[in-house]
Amino acid sequence: MLNRLVEQRWPVTAVLSDPSITKKGNHTLDLTGDQWKLAQETSELLGPLLTLTELLSQEANLSLSATVPMLFNLKKRHLSPEEDDSPDIREMKNTLVKEIDSRWELLNLEPTSIYLLSSALDVRFKHLKFLEDEKKDLVYIEVVRLAEHLHQQQIVRKGEELSASHGEEETDAPPPPAKKKQQEISMLMQADDEEEEERGDSAKTEMEQYLRDATKLQSGPLAWWKQNSDRYPKLAFAAKHLLCVPATSTPSERIFSKAGYIVNKTRSSLLPENVDKLIFLAHNMKRV
Numbered sequence: 001m002l003n004r005l006v007e008q009r010w011p012v013t014a015v016l017s018d019p020s021i022t023k024k025g026n027h028t029l030d031l032t033g034d035q036w037k038l039a040q041e042t043s044e045l046l047g048p049l050l051t052l053t054e055l056l057s058q059e060a061n062l063s064l065s066a067t068v069p070m071l072f073n074l075k076k077r078h079l080s081p082e083e084d085d086s087p088d089i090r091e092m093k094n095t096l097v098k099e100i101d102s103r104w105e106l107l108n109l110e111p112t113s114i115y116l117l118s119s120a121l122d123v124r125f126k127h128l129k130f131l132e133d134e135k136k137d138l139v140y141i142e143v144v145r146l147a148e149h150l151h152q153q154q155i156v157r158k159g160e161e162l163s164a165s166h167g168e169e170e171t172d173a174p175p176p177p178a179k180k181k182q183q184e185i186s187m188l189m190q191a192d193d194e195e196e197e198e199r200g201d202s203a204k205t206e207m208e209q210y211l212r213d214a215t216k217l218q219s220g221p222l223a224w225w226k227q228n229s230d231r232y233p234k235l236a237f238a239a240k241h242l243l244c245v246p247a248t249s250t251p252s253e254r255i256f257s258k259a260g261y262i263v264n265k266t267r268s269s270l271l272p273e274n275v276d277k278l279i280f281l282a283h284n285m286k287r288v
Contacts, residue, residue, distance in 0.1 A: 003043045009036055041089050048078050049096070056247045063247040065122035065221065068115045071104055072130035111138035117146065118242040121235065122221045126211060140207055147203035147238040154237065203234040210235055 005012070016022050016030040031039065052070055056063050079093045079100075101107050109116055116139045119125045128136045201209075210232055217224055221243050229236035 002039055003047070006036070006040045006043050038086070038088055041086065042092065045078075045089060045092060045096075048074060057250040064115065064245045065118035065125065065243055067247045068104075068106070068109070068119055069125045069130060071100060071106060075100065075106075076130075111135060111142045114242065114245065117143055118245065121225075121239040121242055123213075123215075123217050123224050124221065140211075143235070143238065144203040144207050147206070147234040150238050150241060151203065151234045201234075203238075206232045206235045 013030055016026065022029075052074060055070070056067060075097055079097050081090045081093055085093070116128070116131075120128060120139050120143050128139060131139070213228075215224075215228070222240070225232075225236045225239045225243070
């Protein structure tokens with residue numbers, strides 16, 4: 001609204017100063033030169049915040065991993081006081097920085113924060129330049145720990161699925177004595193590098209290679225991980241879990257509000273499957 005007012009400054013001034021349109025007593029409704037200047041500076045100050053809000057509310061693009069880096073960039077590049085700032089703008093910047101730090105807890109983010117973990121797995125922000133070196137290392141340690149944990153869960157899940165598919169009554173016949181003897185000898189004679197090859201690289205090794213990787217991002221972070229999942233299987237699995245999380249609840253709120261509009265009290269007898277279809281169609285109609 002403020003931006004629109006600044007754009008229409010001269011038409012507004014012309015109307016308010018025209019005696020044939022505006023009553024004489026209302027001419028003072030026009031802003032002074034200093035007030036117009038402050039309105040323009042305020043509009044320019046708030047512009048990037050609107051852009052950031054729109055980005056965080058999008059559904060098509062990933063946003064969680066970019067949240068903290070964007071907030072730090074906003075503070076550093078846009079909200080830092082400058083010499084030519086007026087006292088009012090300087091006060092606004094300081095207030096905005098305090099509110100951002102308070103609402104997002106930027107000064108107290110733990111290494112286990114999902115925001116920092118997802119940023120570390122986003123190739124665009126993996127070096128975490130907005131953090132101190134000591135805190136970076138702690139975040140990387142947590143990413144490695146999470147990747148190993150998810151990998152172990154995946155192994156257990158696959159084992160359970162395999163057992164369920166074979167059935168409880170099916171049992172494998174014991175191997176012949178000669179073959180069993182050969183298996184025992186192979187186990188005892190197995191070299192260390194063979195065992196390491198069976199286990200694959202640890203998540204720590206993957207993280208070290210990932211941080212050294214200079215491959216440029218040609219598409220979105222998830223697409224990058226899909227292309228490089230063979231090189232970093234454990235990290236890629238963790239990235240799929242984190243990079244799909246939206247930064248805000250706006251998408252879900254939008255769905256519920258759309259559902260409320262479609263399913264109102266006059267249509268309460270709709271079957272659940274038809275409600276799902278209506279919501280799907282209403283949400284995707286603009287893309288058809």
